Amino acid sequence: MKLPTSAGRAAKSVGAVLLFVSMPLLAKAPIGAPAQTNTSGDGDYLLIGALVLLLVIMGMGLVLLYRRMHALQEEMRANAHLLDDFFQHSNVAMKVKDKDGHILRVNDTAASLMGRPANELLGKKVDTVATPETAELIGKHDHEVVQGHGVTAYEEQVNYLGGSYTLLTRRFPITDERNAIAGVGVISMDITQRMHTEQELRIAKLEAEAANRAKSLFLANMSHELRTPLNSIIGLSELTFEQAEEREDRETAEIMQRVVNAGRHLLSLINDILDISRIESGRIELHTEIVHVQTLLETSINSMQPLAKANGNKLLLEIAPGVDLVCVDVTRLRQVILNLIGNAIKFTRNGEVKVKVSSQHEQLQIVVADTGIGMTPEQLQRIFEPFEQADRSIARRFGGSGLGLTISRQLLGLMEGHISVSSDIQSGSVFTVTLPIGDVSSAEPRPSLATLALQPVPGRNPVVLVVDDDEDACELVRNALERDGINVVSASSGEQALALTRSLRPAVMVLDILLGDMTGWDVLAAIRADPDHAELPVILCTVTDPDQRTGVLGVVEHLTKPFDREHLSHLVQRFVGNASSSSLLVVDDDDFYRDSIANMLRQAGHQVDTAPNGEHALSIMRNRPPDLLLLDMVMPGMDGLAVIEAMRTDPMLAPVPIMLVTAADISPEISRNLYERAVMLVRKDAPNHVDVVYHVHRLLDKLQIPTHRM
DSSP states (O other): OOOOHHHHHHHHHHHHHHHHHHHHHHSOOOTTSOTTTTHHHHHHHHHHHHHHHHHHHHHHHHHHHHHHHHHHHHHHHHHHHHHHHHHHHOSSEEEEEETTOOEEEEOHHHHHHHTSOHHHHTTOOGGGTBOHHHHHHHHHHHHHHHHHOSOEEEEEEEEETTEEEEEEEEEEEEEOTTSOEEEEEEEEEEOHHHHHHHHHHHHHHHHHHHHHHHHHHHHHHHHHHHHHHHHHHHHHHHHHHHHHHHTTOHHHHHHHHHHHHHHHHHHHHHHHHHHHHHHHTTOOOOOOEEEEHHHHHHHHHHHHHHHHHHTTOEEEEEEOTTOOEEEEOHHHHHHHHHHHHHHHHHTOSSSEEEEEEEEETTEEEEEEEEOSOOOOHHHHHTTTSTTOOSOHHHHHHHOOOSOHHHHHHHHHHHTTOEEEEEEETTTEEEEEEEEEOOOOSSSOOOOOGGGSOSSOOTTSEEEEEEEOSOHHHHHHHHHHHHTTTOEEEEESSHHHHHHHHHHHOEEEEEEOSOOSSSOHHHHHHHHHHSTTTTTOOEEEEESSOOOTHHHHTTOSEEEESSOOHHHHHHHHHHHHOSOOOOEEEEEOSOHHHHHHHHHHHHHTTOEEEEESSHHHHHHHHHHSOOSEEEEOSOOSSSOHHHHHHHHHTOTTTTTSOEEEEEOSOOOHHHHHHHHHHOSEEEESOOTTOHHHHHHHHHHHHHHTOOOOOO
């Protein structure tokens, strides 16, 4: 910084004067003067000149020093002004206090928080503007700095005259020239609004999580509520469709086929929405296991062959050498594969769908290629978006929810894999799935269904125990199995299921998870804990989704309702066998006796229906005539004689053999008349019903009706 002009001129004048004075003194003696004269005077002149020159130099130094000091003073004033600007205009509250807590300096931000002008706070303590609790808290924190000579930081909840605040406060010691504590510096940031925002965000987060849980719970509950009636609708519609085809009633068959298709479409949409919901809420858990890739692909392709044939397509599988085992979530990978194959079949007519599998660099690659309609580049950009298909016309023409590919991509992401697609319009599409093979070196692969025994398990009866508290569900399973000659016994509770397991020793159990008295998992755990039945094959058939406990408790397969009837029958026959057995109908109004006889006959390998009265018996027989009728004589309403008369007038029922089982006393004349119409009469005398079962076997052998005994 330059000095003022007047000071510069003064310094120059002083220097010039001193120089002018000193020059004559430093000059030599006048020319021509005698050398010997006045020698001492010359020395004095030289000394005086030197002193004057020294004074000149000192003067110049003083001038320079003055200029330097003035510049430093200006810089200090500028810095002080800058610091004061920072102090006063900062949005951070700042205070300086002495050791006793008196405020020495305070900026407007701090004064605004405390509710008083800054000039009114100087020399005061915070007690005058704060509640006693706040004053005590601040005094405690100030004292920590004074005593500890350190810097502290606290989040403080304070109450001043200006309001209540949450402050993030940092304190530090103020020292004097001797480095002694002279006071406390305080810097506070008002985070009240941030805390309110964070609290609002926390509340919003909790509300969102609660809403998400409620949504997931609602969807889970609704899945059960929707799948249960859909199971009945689809199952009964399929049954009606088959019966209409057998009667060659084409009109009814066509209507029921539409109902089945609509039901399955609705079920597919429900399943897709549930999957999306579970993935978004993070409720999808992967349960990895080791499986043969060829087995997984073959079972998936076999299940899609009927759909491929319906569209006139060839469905091919090509597996490269070296592809063997993979450690994945089998259920989720199968879901992805079935979706891709299903889409390829749906969009291809009279063409080819090829599945090619290879492995390289610890990665499994599955390619699904079709010769279908293909997609444009614009369509490819949105093909993986939820509820999106190539375009609206395709959605109307081919149907579908537009969620399958979205779910597939998200499931593959969870399995650390990915999916890509390439396509040309009218040339087909190629979807490529890539995912890690995983660690397949430390475990045995899951046995495939093809390795399971094709014969009944030794020591068990050829009976299927169906456990479900829904009567319609039990009836659907019964119809699906009995049409293939499989003997079925049903239980409506877990307790009843365990009792029948011990008494019947069934070849296989078809178990629902949602029972009234206990869960299917409880039933399954109890069976596995019983040494006599620990190896009982169990097939889950339920509306719930696959669970990790299926592998732990040794479940053969998890079928989700509505189930594939053909698949269930084929699966059950692996344990029961394919031999046909006789069908019996037990008619008795005594519930206990009727059920006891029926259970003993089922244990012997027979298919047994029951009826509590004559009317019900005739209804059953007209739909499916039995090989042998076990008929009680005395029943309310239509008794045994009336049933026999009705059968003799019906050409379809007249040939059915009848074994009368009664405890009533019968006159000789009635006995003769009965023996003209029935082939045998047995008394209800034996307490354990062994005699009845014995006579049933004798009669079946005599009539040469096939029976299946273990």
